[in-house]
Amino acid sequence: KNSLDQLKKDVDRDLLKGFLRSRELLEEQALALNQWSADGSRDCLCEGSIDTERLVAYPKAVQRMIVSDWLNQGLPLVEVSSYQVDxxxxxxxxxxxxALAPSAHVANRGNRLEIMTTTPTGDLPAWSMMPIPLEQTVFLPGGKCLRFSVIEASRELLGSIMKGEVDQRREAFFACSAAPPSFLGIRPRKPGDTYRPIGSPGARKVKAWMIDRKVKPETRSRLPMVVDSRGEIIWIPGFAPADALQVRGLEKLLMHLTYH
Incomplete structure (x- = not known):
């Protein structure tokens, strides 16, 4: 029996070593692939487009990473699927x-991959401040909608938030006290608006943030500004939540906003 127990321990130890070694190798390969992709992007990108003759010289996995990163940076508010990249x-x-979205296309012309955006015909209806009732959905001009909820903060959810595993184009989580806020509202961007997202050393004009993120001019006027009872912007879809409401990992309740 003792020899069988020892054999089992030896097998378990060897399996663990093999698993750890495999994980190390996978991590090394992922790092190498990321570096290869970064180098390939610098090689293929030119004035916002991709040189396809250079791109096809790379392995398919590297091509996929280069194109995916390029599309996500060029269209920060469009959810590009793996099928579209493929x-x-x-x-x-x-x-x-x-077509990647109703107003966004990718084209290959003259050995150049280009992102093309169009402005829908007709002006969107004018709109102003609208309250966001708790557990209800507000519909915006242009077809988008936004929903406000208060949810329990599970350990798994807090872990995902702290790791940055949140699609900021689609949703945001905020620290919440025992009672939900007395008011949340949405309104269009106004001249002079400022915003301080998580990780920023200070507030900057919203227009400057959007220029840095390469948000298309036709998109800027459509993005809703989510504000609190004091009129302070707490979220802009596509950006991190306001620094003042950052989730710290110990919360029991969270405010949850979804935009789609």
Missing amino acids: RVIGSLEREFKF
């Missing part, structure tokens, strides 16, 4: 124009 990669040998 479609682009599979069509690099010919010219094409694919």
Whole structure:
């Protein structure tokens, strides 16, 4: 029996060593792939477009990372799917124009991948401050909607938030006291608006943030500013939540905003 127990311990130890070694190798490969992709982006990008003749010289996995990063940076408010990226990669040998969203396309013309955006015809209806009732959905001009909820903060959810595993284009989480805020509202951007997202050393004009993030001019006027009872902006879809309401990891309740 003792020899069998010892054999089991030895096998378990060898399995653990093998698992840890495999994980180390995978991490090394991921780091190498990320570096290869970063180098490839510098090689292929030119004035905001991708040189496809250079791109196809890289392995498919690197091509996929280069194109995905480029699309996400060029269209920060469009959720680009892996299927769309694969479609682009599979069509690099010919010219094409694919829709990524109603007002966003990617095209291959003259060995150049380009992002193309269009402004929908007709002006959107004017709108002003609107309250966001708790547990209700508010619909905005242009078809977008925003919902406000208060939820329990599970350990798993807090862990994901603290790791940055939140799609800031679609949702935001905020620290919340025992009682929900007396008021949350949404309004269009106004000249002179300032905002301080998590991680920023101070507030800056919203327009400056949007220029830095390369938010298209036609998109800027449509993004709602979520404000509190004092009129302070607490979230802009596509950006981190306001620094003053940062989740610290010990909360029992969270405010949750979704935008889609």
